[in-house]
Amino acid sequence: MYNDLPPLPWLRAFDASARxxxxxxxxxxxxxxxSAVSYQVRGLEAQLGHQLFHREHRVLTLTRLGQAYLPIVTRAFADLDATTSNLFGKTAGDEVCLRCLSSLNLLWLVPRLDVYRRRHPDSRLRVLSASWSEMAAGEEIDIDIRFGDGTWVDGEVVPLMHDAIIAVCAPERLTDGTLQELAEGPLIELAGVVDTWQHFFASHEVTTPITAPSLKVDQSLIALELASRRHGTALVAETLAQPYLDSGKLVRATDLSLPARQGHYLVLPTARNSRRPEVETMVLWLLAEAAAGPQAPITHATEGPPVTGGPW
Structure with missing residues (x-):
């Protein structure tokens, strides 16, 4: 039985080296x-009869077969770990570590955590903030909320939010002007995103010259604060702008919007056991909150029984 199964140490060496x-x-x-890890990986490749890594300048990249094999190996170890914990009580701790981009953390997640903790009073959470330059997966992160196109390979990727991009400004700056007048600025833009003011105006067929953004920032929260202080009109995701719209600090500069080409995703790192009950509970709650939409009241999740089960 299991005659074709490679030695588990070899599989562990492959899993760790790939991650x-x-x-x-x-x-x-x-x-x-x-050298011992390299020997074990070479032994695995020899038994399988196929190369799993490209080795260049001490950097490993997975071959096509390595990419196909890694999720299977990782899931097998995760399932074995979860079963061992469930049967024998050797849990890794019930704390859930969640990392989130700073703007989404402050404007979307934190206001909703009261709801989660009322529904799960015994939960233990560690909430971390991250910036654009800190998004590589960490060993202790259970749930990583990232912004992009969802093509990460270091974990299971689950779509969370993909909402519209809207233009917002302080009420004092709102006029009945045209998009051409809006294009004259001043404009506030996020650095590092693909949905820019140029794309916004092009999608609505504005052909007049567009003023270059007078301010570029790396976080939506900064863009929203600048817009609320009358520095210009900001282009941001509707979910992040909603608290400012609800408070009256900002208004929509136009009813037009831009379909987002990027969005927020949950990344469940392969180095962690994403099937732990407390992780699964948090994932399902996050998905339910996101599905309610940016204009749903935060208290909506208190209605009904707690969401349990999977898959997500």
Whole structure:
């Protein structure tokens, strides 16, 4: 039985090397030497009869077969870990560590955590903030909320929100002017995103010259604060703008919007057990909150029994 199953240490060496990108980091995680990890991976490749990594300048990249094999190996270890914990009580702790971009954290997640904690009073959460430059997956992160196109390969990727991009300004700046007048600025734009003012005006067939943004920032929260202080009109995701719209600090500069080409995703790192009950509960709650839409009242999630079960 299981005659074709490679030795588990070889599979662990493959899993760690694929996640961490080189044998040195994998060796540190496994308590081995880099040469021992390399030997085990080569043994696995020899048994399988196929190369799993491209090795270039001490950097490992998965081959096509390696990419196909990794999720299977990772899921097998995760299932074994979860079953061991459930049967024998050797849990890794019930704390859930969630990391989120700072603007989404403050404007969307934090206002809703009261709802979650009322429904799950025994929950233990560790909430971290991240910026654009800090989005590489960490070993202790259970749920990583990222913004982009969803093409990450270091974990299970689950779509969360993909809402419209809207233009907002302080009430004092609102006019009955045309889009051409709006294009004259001043404009506030987020750096590092694909949905820009140029795309906004082009999608609505504005052909007059467009003023270059007078301010570029790296976080939606900063753009919204600048707009509320009458520095210009900001182009941001509707979900993030909603608290400012609800408070009256900002209004929509136009009813027109731009369909987003990027969105927010949950990334469940392969290094962690995403099927732990407390992680699954948090994931399902996040998905339910996002599905309600940006204009839903925050208290909506208190209605009805807690959401349980899966898959998501």
């Amino acid at each position: 961490l990108g080189n044998f040195t980091l994998a060796a540190k995680e496994l308590g081995l030497t880099p």
